[in-house]
Amino acid sequence: MTFDRRKFLKMAGAAGAVAAAAPASAAGASASLDGPAVLVDTTLCVSCRACEAACAEQNQLPAPPDTPEGGFPARRDTSTTAFTVVNRGSDAASDGSERFAKQQCLHCLHPACASACPVRALEKTPEGPVVYHADLCMGCRYCMVACPFGVPKYEYEKAIPYVRKCTFCFERQARGQQPACTSVCPTGALKFGKRSDLLLEARRRVYAEGSRYVPHVYGERESGGTSWLYVSDVPFESLGLKAVGETSPTQLTETALNAVPLVMTLWPPLLMGLYAFAHQGRKSSEQEV
């Protein structure tokens, strides 16, 4: 036998070390699915933008610009210095009045960003909010590729850049307060509460007898479900709320990642078998030196 035992053990040992070093687990354990949530009733929003101002103050960001005469000419996006923005929808309601939607991180139940992060800089906390640990981030920006809503924003202009996004006022919530934005909403367009309660409330409004609402609660199932829920009487797309599908992106990579331990376990013996097969009856080409 030309295939000696020592060589076999060497190879097996090397492969085993790798297998132990890189355990691939399925998508992160789901955090509390009934954590804090916000119900956004877009029929109640008057675009006072108090939420924007409160957010900026809370996060020590520049004060948002005043609304120009006749409203902002173009849709605005969240940015590294504005974690939330209120945009006018492209469609008016049936009575001709304008509709607005606040936009910010939706705090997914199974966040793609957190599952994509190679260093767990983005984390789905057990409490619910998806938070960012700046001290871990190496700046690969895979979270930005992963997020179906385009939420994480990057400080490209800085020499030491970080990802910036809404934190759901994690620290305020830890103190028992509600997020800055919902706490200042004067019309009840933003309602903070437990997700299951708000979901019931949303359904009650949307599916009520003679309801004007689009029969859908945006965020109930989108991308596997989000903490922020939207109801509207104009098409969600017209408010900038994208149709993202119901599959949680974390499921899409699970199959690929599950193949990793299989390859690590099966390839070495398979290849060593092929080696033995290819070298049978041949004089060892790797004699002792």
Add this chain to the structure above:
Amino acid sequence: MATLTLPPAVKPWLRDHLLLGLTPREYVKSLANPWDLFAMAVFAIGIPLYIARFVFGLGAVTNLSQTTPWGLWIGFDMLCGVALAAGGFTLAAAVHVFGLERYHAVVKPAVLTGFLGYFFAVLGLLADLGQPWRVWYPLGVSWGTTSVMFEVGWCVALYTTVLFLEFSPALLSWLGLGKLGQRLAQLTVALTVLGVMLSTLHQSSLGSLFLLAPGRIHPLWYSPMIPVLFFVSAIAAGLSMVIVESSLSHRVFRDRLGRVHHDIDSLMLGLGRGAALVLFAYFFLKLQALVASHRLDLLATPLGAWYLVELLGFVALPCALFAFGVRRGSAFMVRAAAAITVVGVVVNRLNVSLVAFDYALPVRYVPSWMEIAVSIALVTALIQTFRFIVNRMAILEADSPHS
């Protein structure tokens, strides 16, 4: 203050090993040839830009944006660099595991190309990372085990090490540590097996990176099969790269070859046969992915036409060329097919990461001239390093390991 005085034995060693036996003056003169001057011009632009990126930030040098987080440095330097470096594991497996000893002469250059390919891909990655000094965090600080990127990071780090170990016997023997090199060479089979395993994982995982963005990638390029497509096309790319690189080496380093590559054409035909088979499989895998997308209607759009160019012009065509070239014994056709395949894999990786990504955006990403200049500088640095090593170490020469 101690002045720098070299021991008497060092000077001739430096001259022989670094300056190819020339005096410093002669050596500098020898650099005044068109290619080296071109390379110096490329570095004169690229290196300051590479440094500027760290001083002034990504925004000053790149056209990356909030909607396009990955640009040329990921799409080209990383994805293409790693795919084209797949010849290292492919040839090592063919020779050291499958026992195809005939290709022994091209293993070492293939492994060196592989190592340099990974090394410079990582340099490109360092430029792209926002905080490159934390590049090792996934290895040692915080394990994001649910991330495909985590797996890619581990595999690329380990495999680059494996490639360095595979290359190091030549390096050690150049340094006069041949004994140590021979001990390392005994690990060849184990390293090859490890290399095949790691390559299977990360070549496919570079495709898996895109699995979680179905809404942002054009349906003709998004497929649940993308890991398999990336892996199989990487093998075709690796084989083709070995053909291209051997053919070029055969011309450029004629004086270092001696009698080794006298039958290079027959080796090229053999590699071409393999590439034809791999591309044939890849073509039908692409067809399966296309049919499974249920979006054949999109073929009638401009991007659909571009998809067909990729599928027919850069997969079917070189596959047929390889097959005809092998049948007719035409090394020229095989080389042409290999060149088309190399370009084709670059086109595919750029299509997936840049063209198909967020294809519906009103403003599309186009790399800045500075990003392009840095990428060209990295490729040029790879070629120069390859030349430097081949001119000094036993890479192309037939080795006689059992003497």
